[in-house]
Amino acid sequence: xxxxVAGAGVVGRSIARELLAGGHTVTLIDKRSSVxxxxxxxxxxxxxxDACELSxxxxxxxxxxxxxxxxxxxxxxxxxxxxxxxxxxxxxRVVARVNDPRNEWLFDDRWGVDVAVSTPRLIVSVVExxxxxxxxxxxxxxxxxxxxxxxxxxxxxxxxxxRPVSRVRIPRDAALVAILRGGRVIVPEPDVPxxxxxxxxxxxxxxxxxxxxxxxxxx
Numbered sequence: 617x618x619x620x621v622a623g624a625g626v627v628g629r630s631i632a633r634e635l636l637a638g639g640h641t642v643t644l645i646d647k648r649s650s651v652x653x654x655x656x657x658x659x660x661x662x663x664x665x666d667a668c669e670l671s672x673x674x675x676x677x678x679x680x681x682x683x684x685x686x687x688x689x690x691x692x693x694x695x696x697x698x699x700x701x702x703x704x705x706x707x708x709r710v711v712a713r714v715n716d717p718r719n720e721w722l723f724d725d726r727w728g729v730d731v732a733v734s735t736p737r738l739i740v741s742v743v744e745x746x747x748x749x750x751x752x753x754x755x756x757x758x759x760x761x762x763x764x765x766x767x768x769x770x771x772x773x774x775x776x777x778x779r780p781v782s783r784v785r786i787p788r789d790a791a792l793v794a795i796l797r798g799g800r801v802i803v804p805e806p807d808v809p810x811x812x813x814x815x816x817x818x819x820x821x822x823x824x825x826x827x828x829x830x831x832x833x834x835x
Contacts, residue, residue, distance in 0.1 A: 688713070
């Protein structure tokens with residue numbers, strides 16, 4: 617997979633290194649040549665330029681990228697990069713970093729964003745997940761489909777204990793995508809039984825999150 621990462625700050629370089637470790641091809645671009653000389657990312661195609669400029673993106677042949685990641689420290693720049701990638705170059709997948717949570721409402725398909733990642737929101741979600749049993753915790757907003765990835769941890773006295781997946785009525789517009797149990801990721805096959813402490817990962821629109829909670833926690 618070819619990925620273009622706009623912004624070679626600490627976050628951008630970390631993303632690039634992780635992607636390279638996963639065997640992907642990475643182009644890393646930043647306006648500052650100094651970031652490449654002070655802390656180069658080995659094996660990445662490091663380019664100096666402003667990713668907000670159309671001519672620079674044309675030079676990078678961004679239309680050939682499978683994914684564009686707008687990871688600068690400036691929300692305005694990330695929105696511009698996302699919009700250009702989607703509207704001018706028809707990039708299939710655009711992921712954007714949200715620096716200021718107050719700007720999160722802007723990061724949607726109107727600006728070409730498929731997935732918006734807010735570090736403060738993710739940290740809060742992890743904190744809530746660590747202490748929340750029997751609650752629906754929103755982990756990530758999936759802008760393209762208008763849905764959220766939510767987590768529900770089954771309490772010790774869950775009425776679902778021993779009940780197979782096929783016996784639980786997940787709302788029509790939602791989907792159970794994985795069960796996390798003791799460090800394992802379990803595919804929710806119809807005959808897989810639930811156990812207390814299971815963390816269920818569900819994709820659901822916000823409008824049916826309450827129904828998801830009722831279906832899973834109400835038994």
